[in-house]
Amino acid sequence: MSAAERSRLQFRDLGPVEVQEDDQARAPGGPILGRLLARLLVDPGRRVDVSALADAVWGDRGATRSPSTLDSHLHRLRRFLEPGRGGGVLVFDAGGYRLTVAGGDVDSVRFAGLAGQAAELLAAGDPSQAGQRAGQARALWRDRPLSPWSDEPWAAAAVARLEELNRQLTDTLVDALLAGSHPERALV
Numbered sequence: 001m002s003a004a005e006r007s008r009l010q011f012r013d014l015g016p017v018e019v020q021e022d023d024q025a026r027a028p029g030g031p032i033l034g035r036l037l038a039r040l041l042v043d044p045g046r047r048v049d050v051s052a053l054a055d056a057v058w059g060d061r062g063a064t065r066s067p068s069t070l071d072s073h074l075h076r077l078r079r080f081l082e083p084g085r086g087g088g089v090l091v092f093d094a095g096g097y098r099l100t101v102a103g104g105d106v107d108s109v110r111f112a113g114l115a116g117q118a119a120e121l122l123a124a125g126d127p128s129q130a131g132q133r134a135g136q137a138r139a140l141w142r143d144r145p146l147s148p149w150s151d152e153p154w155a156a157a158a159v160a161r162l163e164e165l166n167r168q169l170t171d172t173l174v175d176a177l178l179a180g181s182h183p184e185r186a187l188v
Contacts, residue, residue: 009081009089011099011106013041014162015142017149019081026080032057033077038146040090040099042158044106047096056154107140108162114140115169122172127179134173141166 010020017038018025028034039056040048054070074090074097081089091098103109114137122130144150145162 008105009101011037011041011044011101012142013038014107014111014140014145016147017041028077028080032073033080035149035152036073036077037081038149038152039154040097041106041108041146042155044099044101044109045103047093047098049096052154053097056149056152108145108158111137111140111162112165115165115172118169118172118176122176122179127176131173131176134169134176137169138173 007022012018012020012025016027017034018027019037020026028037035056036053039053042048050067050070053074057070057073078090089100091100103113114133118130118133118137121127121133145159146152146155149155150159
């Protein structure tokens with residue numbers, strides 16, 4: 001299968017962590033793979049140190065675990081992400097690992113971009129387009145980000161930022177509906 005024939009992976013992190021391909025969502029098998037994927041999604045496209053990954057999986061006990069155990073779990077995660085792909089989605093990168101994803105492939109990144117566009121459009125006096133962008137962003141929000149690991153120390157800052165952005169998006173959407181031709185929808 002050529003690269004052009006392969007479909008893109010979409011990383012769904014605004015709710016339970018999943019990977020979507022060809023309209024089929026798959027959850028990582030087991031809590032360890034889920035934790036690894038969620039931790040990588042806190043910093044999509046950026047290198048995450050091996051120690052941070054071990055901490056996400058085992059907490060304070062991570063330092064006592066064998067590096068080969070973590071490598072084994074990362075190998076399983078790579079197989080989950082890249083069946084039949086030949087590699088390239090999860091890469092080793094100077095003492096850590098990185099998901100090689102475009103921003104549009106991660107729901108939280110798309111959400112932040114759409115929310116920003118909605119606010120800019122509203123400020124520019126275009127409530128109709130602002131409402132459309134806000135609606136597109138809202139459609140990505142399924143539940144608490146990075147569930148069920150939302151309350152983990154390594155996820156807390158990212159989750160808080162996204163939840164605050166979601167509150168701001170709600171304000172933007174209401175303001176767009178009130179300023180546009182649909183004030184009655186602002187009450188729903």
